[in-house]
Amino acid sequence: MEKEELQAIASQLKHPTGEKGIEMANMMHETNINMTRHSFLNLNIKGGNTILELGHGNAGHVAFIFEQAENLKYYGLEMSELMFQEARQINRNFVSQKQAFFSLYDGNKIPFEDESFDKIVTVNTIYFWQEPEKLLSEIYRVLSQNGVFCITFAEESFMKQLPFTQFEFELYSTEKAQQLIKKTSFKIVDTETQTEKVKTKTGELVDRAFTTLVLEK
Numbered sequence: 001m002e003k004e005e006l007q008a009i010a011s012q013l014k015h016p017t018g019e020k021g022i023e024m025a026n027m028m029h030e031t032n033i034n035m036t037r038h039s040f041l042n043l044n045i046k047g048g049n050t051i052l053e054l055g056h057g058n059a060g061h062v063a064f065i066f067e068q069a070e071n072l073k074y075y076g077l078e079m080s081e082l083m084f085q086e087a088r089q090i091n092r093n094f095v096s097q098k099q100a101f102f103s104l105y106d107g108n109k110i111p112f113e114d115e116s117f118d119k120i121v122t123v124n125t126i127y128f129w130q131e132p133e134k135l136l137s138e139i140y141r142v143l144s145q146n147g148v149f150c151i152t153f154a155e156e157s158f159m160k161q162l163p164f165t166q167f168e169f170e171l172y173s174t175e176k177a178q179q180l181i182k183k184t185s186f187k188i189v190d191t192e193t194q195t196e197k198v199k200t201k202t203g204e205l206v207d208r209a210f211t212t213l214v215l216e217k
């Protein structure tokens, strides 16, 4: 594949736009659903929780979250206008019932008050964070005192085999992610790495290792 094509794939994954962005988001939703579900299950969602997700993509998984408990509120934050629109469209019933709320932000400053959320989650976004320590301190600020924050990412050992990750991506091993967290006020309460089978673009099944860090204040 040409350098330009690889670069285009990387930019779509970082910031989906246009017709291709919709296709890419559908593909991501399918390929990453196991990582996403695993991450939400680690939040230990309880009835009445208010949940924030950073970088939800098309948010095709939001119905799954509402199956976890009663009286939940879900807030989604995106940097991609296209994903914000797609998420609102796919989840229009939850939006009109005021159970799901979607907003755009700049990727740095979280537009919510201190301690607004019981649970915060982000899946496959850490690679694109512009200022990781600053964003983590923002997440810390908006998480409630007894809150839980889960970060899920595919391991560097797997990701570096994908030729497009040389552009736009900052790759993380478990150790590198743990080192980053140690620079913040978060406590790491669990680190779990799993391997799953995923389909490549050419249809073959490969092993993907991914990690969830479970963090508390």
Ligand SMILES: C[S@@+](CC[C@H](N)C(=O)[O-])C[C@H]1O[C@@H](n2cnc3c(N)ncnc32)[C@H](O)[C@@H]1O
Residues within 6 Å of the ligand: 013, 014, 015, 016, 028, 029, 032, 033, 036, 054, 055, 056, 057, 058, 077, 078, 079, 080, 083, 107, 108, 122, 123, 124, 125, 128, 129, 130
């Ligand atoms: C690779 S996709 C992952 C989507 C979905 N979470 C998944 O795992 O399938 C990355 C998404 O995160 C968004 N994004 C990138 N940087 C972000 C940031 N700093 N905060 C929130 N979202 C971000 C992108 O717009 C894109 O929709």
